[in-house]
Amino acid sequence: SAVISQKPSRDICQRGTSLTIQCQVDSQVTMMFWYRQQPGQSLTLIATANQGSEATYESGFVIDKFPISRPNLTFSTLTVSNMSPEDSSIYLCSVEGFTGGLTYEQYFGPGTRLTVT
Amino acid sequence: AQSVTQPDIHITVSEGASLELRCNYSYGATPYLFWYVQSPGQGLQLLLKYFSGDTLVQGIKGFEAEFKRSQSSFNLRKPSVHWSDAAEYFCAVARDDKIIFGKGTRLHILP
Numbered sequence: 001s002a003v004i005s006q007k008p009s010r011d012i013c014q015r016g017t018s019l020t021i022q023c024q025v026d027s028q029v030t031m032m033f034w035y036r037q038q039p040g041q042s043l044t045l046i047a048t049a050n051q052g053s054e055a056t057y058e059s060g061f062v063i064d065k066f067p068i069s070r071p072n073l074t075f076s077t078l079t080v081s082n083m084s085p086e087d088s089s090i091y092l093c094s095v096e097g098f099t100g101g102l103t104y105e106q107y108f109g110p111g112t113r114l115t116v117t
Numbered sequence: 118a119q120s121v122t123q124p125d126i127h128i129t130v131s132e133g134a135s136l137e138l139r140c141n142y143s144y145g146a147t148p149y150l151f152w153y154v155q156s157p158g159q160g161l162q163l164l165l166k167y168f169s170g171d172t173l174v175q176g177i178k179g180f181e182a183e184f185k186r187s188q189s190s191f192n193l194r195k196p197s198v199h200w201s202d203a204a205e206y207f208c209a210v211a212r213d214d215k216i217i218f219g220k221g222t223r224l225h226i227l228p
Binding site: 004031033041042043045048092094104105106107108109110111 | 149153162163215216218221
């Protein structure tokens with residue numbers, strides 16, 4: 001496993017603004033994922049971010065709203081753009097592939113709790 | 118489509134009692150199955166996983182799960198729960214290179 005950190009841990013933002021969430025891993029990983037967990041709900045995959053390629057977005061999520069960067073094998077950012085109260089959620093990053101292969105073992109960061117007012 | 122169902126939204130057990138959390142999956146081939154736990158204010162932690170082989174899987178924190186193909190189930194069990202086990206538990210299945218999560222079961226522990 002690895003140590004995964006996210007910044008910020010929580011934030012309160014005004015509607016119409018944008019927030020960038022950072023995910024840092026202490027080991028190189030092949031795949032990084034971004035999830036959204038709305039209040040009282042399960043996790044929904046937003047996108048998969050592999051280093052050196054464009055992020056792959058799930059149905060219902062678009063790059064203009066959730067731009068993602070993956071500049072290297074230990075770091076990724078997710079931006080929540082033009083926020084509305086419906087974006088209030090916990091955003092989690094997860095990682096997979098410490099050996100470079102596909103293992104399906106995902107390890108999660110502590111999450112970023114976002115409240116939009 | 119591949120999916121996972123957790124029929125119980127809330128489960129309450131007394132401390133020291135046994136626990137079983139239900140999970141059913143729908144998938145044509147042998148699935149990759151997982152149980153995760155999310156403690157209050159924390160991220161998800163992998164409890165255990167099933168890929169193949171022995172259908173009884175041992176995990177961390179004294180948890181185990183049994184894969185039953187005939188019932189399309191992967192129920193999580195613990196013989197004696199502790200107050201610290203109060204959390205949200207998610208069953209999940211791998212699809213392609215993604216993990217699909219169930220809606221979760223919140224476990225409450227009575228003293």
